[in-house]
Amino acid sequence: MDLLINALNKSKILKLKNSTELLKALCCDPKNPDCLERTCAACAGRVPEYTEFSNDVLVTYYEWKRVVKEITTGKGNVKKQQMTSKEKETGEPLKLIPKKQVVKAVEEADVVEREKKIPKDLKTFKGTLSVHQVIWDKYHKWTTMRSISCFLCDAGEICHHGKHLGFIDSKTTVPDSTHLDDYDVVIP
Numbered sequence: 001m002d003l004l005i006n007a008l009n010k011s012k013i014l015k016l017k018n019s020t021e022l023l024k025a026l027c028c029d030p031k032n033p034d035c036l037e038r039t040c041a042a043c044a045g046r047v048p049e050y051t052e053f054s055n056d057v058l059v060t061y062y063e064w065k066r067v068v069k070e071i072t073t074g075k076g077n078v079k080k081q082q083m084t085s086k087e088k089e090t091g092e093p094l095k096l097i098p099k100k101q102v103v104k105a106v107e108e109a110d111v112v113e114r115e116k117k118i119p120k121d122l123k124t125f126k127g128t129l130s131v132h133q134v135i136w137d138k139y140h141k142w143t144t145m146r147s148i149s150c151f152l153c154d155a156g157e158i159c160h161h162g163k164h165l166g167f168i169d170s171k172t173t174v175p176d177s178t179h180l181d182d183y184d185v186v187i188p
Contacts, residue, residue: 003086004096007061013053013093022048050097058090073154081135081151127165142167 001019008014016022026046027035034040065087068080133146140156145165153159156167 003062003064007059008050008093008096011053011057011059011093012051013059014048014050014097016048025049048097053093055092055094057093059093059096060088060090061096062086063089069151071151074152074157074160075154077154079137079154131165133163141169143169 001022005014005016005018005022009017016025023030025048026038026043028040028043029035032040035043038044063086064084066082066084068082070078070080072078127145130147131145133149135144135146135155137155140154142156144155144157144159144167146159146163147165148163150159150161150163153161158164
């Protein structure tokens, strides 16, 4: 959302600069779930303040998108990897101006459920703050840590391009991996 608001601000359409300012403009109480879900009687009809513009002049903005790409590893294997990438988009300003933005609250049960999937005995290692990419495959014993993203080398092997930081033995920390998908998970 911030990427879109920033693009509309740079195009001099919205005076707001980020999602925090948008939230303050649309909600009378940003901590009240009714305001966030736009069901509050006092602020349900609020819209962000914008300037006059031509809808014929397209706005270029960026958007984070989750994509699954097939890659060929150094060993010639074809694998699917889930990635999040920043994609360039364009659109008519009238369609891009947030009119009735709904903010959904995350239930505590969802957070607890995901937290339970994190192994309790994960070991830290020297260079943890240098990790840029984490690759894990349920069929390999090792979680692979890299300093820069590499999509040519497999999970569980040392990067041949000099980006390897280390391994974590994931089979001992994640004994039940049946609930996970069949593709590698990449966290850029």
